[in-house]
Amino acid sequence: MGSITLSNVKKAFGDTVVIPSIDLEVNNGEFVVFVGPSGCGKSTLLRMIAGLEDTSGGTIAIDGQDVTDLSAAKRGLAMVFQSYALYPHMTVRKNIAFPLKMAGLPAVEVDKRVAAAANVLNLNDYLDRRPGQLSGGQRQRVAIGRAIVREPTAFLFDEPLSNLDAALRVNMRLEISELHQTLGTTMIYVTHDQVEAMTMADKIVVLQAGRVEQVGSPLDLYRNPRNKFVAGFIGSPKMNFIDGEEAAKENAATIGIRPEHIELSTESGRWKGTVAVSEHLGSDTFVYVNVDGVGHLTARVEGERPVSHGDTVWLSPVAGRIHRFDAQDMTL
Amino acid sequence: MATAKSNVAARIMISPAVLLLLAWMLIPLSMTLYFSFLSYNLLSPGMERWIGFLNYEYFLTDPAFFSALTNTLILVLGVLIVTTIGGTLLALLLDQPIWGQGIVRILVIAPFFVMPTVSALVWKNMFMNPVNGLFAYVAKSVGLPPFDFLAQAPMLSITGMVAWQWLPFATLILLTALQSLDREQLEAAEMDGAGPFSRFFHIILPHMARAITVVILIQTIFLLSTFAAILVTTNGGPGYASTNITYLVYSQSLLQFDVGGGSAGGVVAVIIANIVAIFLMRMIGKNLEA
Numbered sequence: 096m097g098s099i100t101l102s103n104v105k106k107a108f109g110d111t112v113v114i115p116s117i118d119l120e121v122n123n124g125e126f127v128v129f130v131g132p133s134g135c136g137k138s139t140l141l142r143m144i145a146g147l148e149d150t151s152g153g154t155i156a157i158d159g160q161d162v163t164d165l166s167a168a169k170r171g172l173a174m175v176f177q178s179y180a181l182y183p184h185m186t187v188r189k190n191i192a193f194p195l196k197m198a199g200l201p202a203v204e205v206d207k208r209v210a211a212a213a214n215v216l217n218l219n220d221y222l223d224r225r226p227g228q229l230s231g232g233q234r235q236r237v238a239i240g241r242a243i244v245r246e247p248t249a250f251l252f253d254e255p256l257s258n259l260d261a262a263l264r265v266n267m268r269l270e271i272s273e274l275h276q277t278l279g280t281t282m283i284y285v286t287h288d289q290v291e292a293m294t295m296a297d298k299i300v301v302l303q304a305g306r307v308e309q310v311g312s313p314l315d316l317y318r319n320p321r322n323k324f325v326a327g328f329i330g331s332p333k334m335n336f337i338d339g340e341e342a343a344k345e346n347a348a349t350i351g352i353r354p355e356h357i358e359l360s361t362e363s364g365r366w367k368g369t370v371a372v373s374e375h376l377g378s379d380t381f382v383y384v385n386v387d388g389v390g391h392l393t394a395r396v397e398g399e400r401p402v403s404h405g406d407t408v409w410l411s412p413v414a415g416r417i418h419r420f421d422a423q424d425m426t427l
Numbered sequence: 428m429a430t431a432k433s434n435v436a437a438r439i440m441i442s443p444a445v446l447l448l449l450a451w452m453l454i455p456l457s458m459t460l461y462f463s464f465l466s467y468n469l470l471s472p473g474m475e476r477w478i479g480f481l482n483y484e485y486f487l488t489d490p491a492f493f494s495a496l497t498n499t500l501i502l503v504l505g506v507l508i509v510t511t512i513g514g515t516l517l518a519l520l521l522d523q524p525i526w527g528q529g530i531v532r533i534l535v536i537a538p539f540f541v542m543p544t545v546s547a548l549v550w551k552n553m554f555m556n557p558v559n560g561l562f563a564y565v566a567k568s569v570g571l572p573p574f575d576f577l578a579q580a581p582m583l584s585i586t587g588m589v590a591w592q593w594l595p596f597a598t599l600i601l602l603t604a605l606q607s608l609d610r611e612q613l614e615a616a617e618m619d620g621a622g623p624f625s626r627f628f629h630i631i632l633p634h635m636a637r638a639i640t641v642v643i644l645i646q647t648i649f650l651l652s653t654f655a656a657i658l659v660t661t662n663g664g665p666g667y668a669s670t671n672i673t674y675l676v677y678s679q680s681l682l683q684f685d686v687g688g689g690s691a692g693g694v695v696a697v698i699i700a701n702i703v704a705i706f707l708m709r710m711i712g713k714n715l716e717a
């Protein structure tokens with residue numbers, strides 16, 4: 096079991112209120128991702144769940160049991176830190192065995208569990224090395240190994256992949272997702288990379304300035320963002336926002352269209368503009384267009400399109416894919 | 428900078444400094460060695476003659492030598508134990524966020540800036556004096572007879588004074604080591620179920636091992652030659668109860684005017700210091716490797 100319930104949780108550092116009030120339900124076995132811009136309180140929230148940070152108000156419950164005043168050690172959670180936080184003077188084996196040793200498990204059992212974790216994470220060749228002698232990806236795996244041996248009720252990850260290069264990040268992303276499938280344990284994962292959020296999550300929690308903007312499945316947030324902030328945060332490239340006359344035509348203060356929902360034509364269409372930059376990725380082409388009276392728009396078209404700087408193009412939104420927002424930035 | 432030419436140039440450039448340093452060290456050392464084989468007393472000038480190892484024989488068979496050797500080791504070990512343990516505990520305390528942290532830190536460092544002679548005199552006259560001292564006053568006020576520290580427990584008293592003087596040094600170095608520990612490691616250990624004691628012994632202490640080694644090595648060098656604290660408090664007494672090797676050499680050559688015997692003692696002291704250094708490096712030197 097590993098369900099986590101936050102009710103009316105608050106956090107203030109002295110006079111600065113970082114989290115005004117948050118209610119959140121994490122179901123057993125779910126992969127929940129916290130996303131949001133830098134400084135919005137993701138790490139703080141995670142650390143409060145972990146028990147590393149006191150709550151200024153409200154309650155945190157794990158499996159229905161109030162743990163708000165329980166120490167980190169007693170909550171039965173495991174955390175993977177951004178800096179890995181491996182113990183530099185211990186070998187990989189000792190690092191992974193540390194939580195078991197602290198729990199007072201017999202040596203035979205410790206060895207068995209360390210071996211099992213090393214197998215799952217492909218760490219067998221490195222067990223007798225020190226963390227200083229490992230690559231970033233290997234260190235990350237050791238940190239995960241140290242978390243899984245304890246068989247915690249839930250895993251907490253704080254931007255675990257942000258120190259890795261792009262290729263390794265994709266790999267580790269898959270490995271963590273696979274681990275979640277195998278173990279079936281609840282995981283809470285903090286990131287500000289919305290691709291990680293979209294690909295890994297069962298449920299995404301979008302945070303801004305300590306408030307929950309929206310909670311939902313990745314596609315739910317993609318299709319039905321509750322407000323302009325969520326609409327702009329989820330999806331890559333970012334959604335185009337148009338206000339003024341064009342928005343008024345749709346009876347909205349602002350309208351939003353995702354780049355992939357814009358059709359590009361060299362002959363005719365709704366908006367006429369000039370290509371500023373076109374990025375050819377092979378599978379897709381991102382075209383940045385200056386449209387008179389509307390502004391900059393980004394279009395994403397499939398395949399290789401032979402447009403380049405200075406070309407005149409026409410853009411038209413796909414019918415039914417226009418998001419409308421009112422003056423308070425809420426979805427209409 | 429690593430070409431053959433630049434290496435030759437570098438050697439030529441530093442040679443004057445090296446030569447000066449060599450002369451600076453070699454001349455006194457060889458003169459000490461030379462004197463140690465002479466019968467050379469300042470009270471009978473012009474009577475110097477070569478007597479071989481006789482000075483060494485006298486120095487090493489002198490009953491004072493053995494007690495001086497033990498006293499030296501007691502002093503060094505005692506001060507090391509007090510300062511490393513006390514320094515670690517103080518560093519742990521000073522690392523806590525407390526009100527007036529800056530001032531408290533300066534107060535803790537202060538004893539290091541007091542000259543050894545001054546601190547020893549203050550301890551001797553204001554604290555340990557059996558008539559006027561603060562300790563005697565406290566003892567009398569609770570109805571106990573005053574304790575004459577320097578007469579009845581001279582080594583313990585001197586160890587205490589020297590430890591008081593060196594505690595700030597140890598604290599300062601250990602505090603910087605403590606502050607360089609990654610907080611996330613401690614948090615990770617906390618999540619891993621380690622209580623305060625486990626965290627201290629498994630995470631904090633290994634992290635501080637190198638700093639503790641440095642503290643021990645540096646202090647040993649200075650403590651082997653402790654002199655001022657003994658000179659101004661007990662003069663090595665009662666008897667030889669608080670004479671260490673350095674003080675014995677002093678009393679040989681300057682109180683008895685025996686330059687030959689003093690030189691032999693000096694050479695013996697150098698040899699002892701080297702033996703201690705070898706032992707120390709064997710025991711804790713591996714902590715210094717990266």
Ligand SMILES: Nc1ncnc2c1ncn2[C@@H]1O[C@H](COP(=O)(O)OP(=O)(O)OP(=O)(O)O)[C@@H](O)[C@H]1O
Nearest residue numbers: 108111113131132133134135136137138139140287
């Ligand atoms: N100890 C502290 N004292 C005062 N303010 C703090 C403290 N720790 C964090 N904050 C503030 O709380 C806010 C949220 O910080 P937090 O670390 O949770 O952000 P984050 O969402 O994890 O950002 P990032 O994506 O950059 O890691 C920030 O504005 C930060 O300045």
Ligand SMILES: [Mg+2]
Nearest residue numbers: 137138139254
């Ligand atoms: Mg953070």
